[in-house]
Amino acid sequence: NAGVTQTPKFRILKIGQSMTLQCTQDMNHNYMYWYRQDPGMGLKLIYYSVGAGITDKGEVPNGYNVSRSTTEDFPLRLELAAPSQTSVYFCASGRQGAEAFFGQGTRLTVV
Amino acid sequence: GESVGLHLPTLSVQEGDNSIINCAYSNSASDYFIWYKQESGKGPQFIIDIRSNMDKRQGQRVTVLLNKTVKHLSLQIAATQPGDSAVYFCAENQRGKLIFGQGTELSVKP
Structure with a gap:
């Protein structure tokens, strides 16, 4: 039972480069979310x-x-x-009116 | 506006004591609330939830209370154990948009 899978787990990017963070879920959930979490902070919703x-x-x-x-x-x-996009990114999925399940995160560093 | 916030950023308790983590929300249209636990290096894990038509819900060692009059949510953990040490977040679900509060770090002393 895979749940929510994020790839990659770690990535270092140079300023100006582009990349795609992948997220897939096998629970047939209609709702999906992307969050970022800066050190010592809460989760901020990016898109859903x-x-x-x-x-x-x-x-x-x-x-x-x-x-x-x-x-x-x-x-x-x-x-x-x-550099301001250096953070840990979490993807989540869920059903309407129910809890969201989270992936293990992608740690991104922009240098 | 929409906001979910916490009164206490850190909480230290003795093993075996009860813990209470608080959360304030500002959007009265929110109809569903969730508490999550996040351990270091991991994604948030669901603990318990409550809908706006309820004022209390109990799980295993955890209870969530909802006071809609003052827009306040709390998580009570009974007989706190070292394994409960983590950051706890409340989240507010408004028609599918899930917004998180700041978080409270719970530290359990043996």
């Missing part, structure tokens, strides 16, 4: 999706893009990496 083909901005969407072409996958795209 209530179903395939539907995405919406969260609290801190600037510098990121998402897509949701299938129920299972919800990739997060960083187009021009900046």
Whole structure:
């Protein structure tokens, strides 16, 4: 039972580079989320999706893009990496009106 | 606006004591609340939830209380154990948008 799987687990990017953080879930959940967590801080919602083909901005969407072409996958795209995007990124999925299940996170460093 | 916040950023308790972690929310339209536990280096894990039409819900050693009048949520942990040491977050779910509070670090002294 895989649950929510994030890849990669760690990544170092240079300023200005681009990358995609992958997230996939095998629980047939309609809701999916992307968060970032800075050291010693809480989780900030970047983007979320209530179903395939539907995405919406969260609290801190600037510098990121998402897509949701299938129920299972919800990739997060960083187009021009900046040091301020150094963080741990968590993907989560859930059903309407129920708890969200989290992946193990991607630790991203931008230098 | 939407915000979920915590009164205490850190909490230190003796093993065996009860712990109470508090959370304030500002959006009266929120209809579902969740408590999560996060251990170092891991993703948040679900502890317990409560809907806005309830004021109390109990789980194994945990109880969540919801006071809609003052927009306050609390998590009570009975007989706190060393394994309960972690950061605890409350989260507010409004039509699918899940917003987290700041978090409280719980430290359990043996």
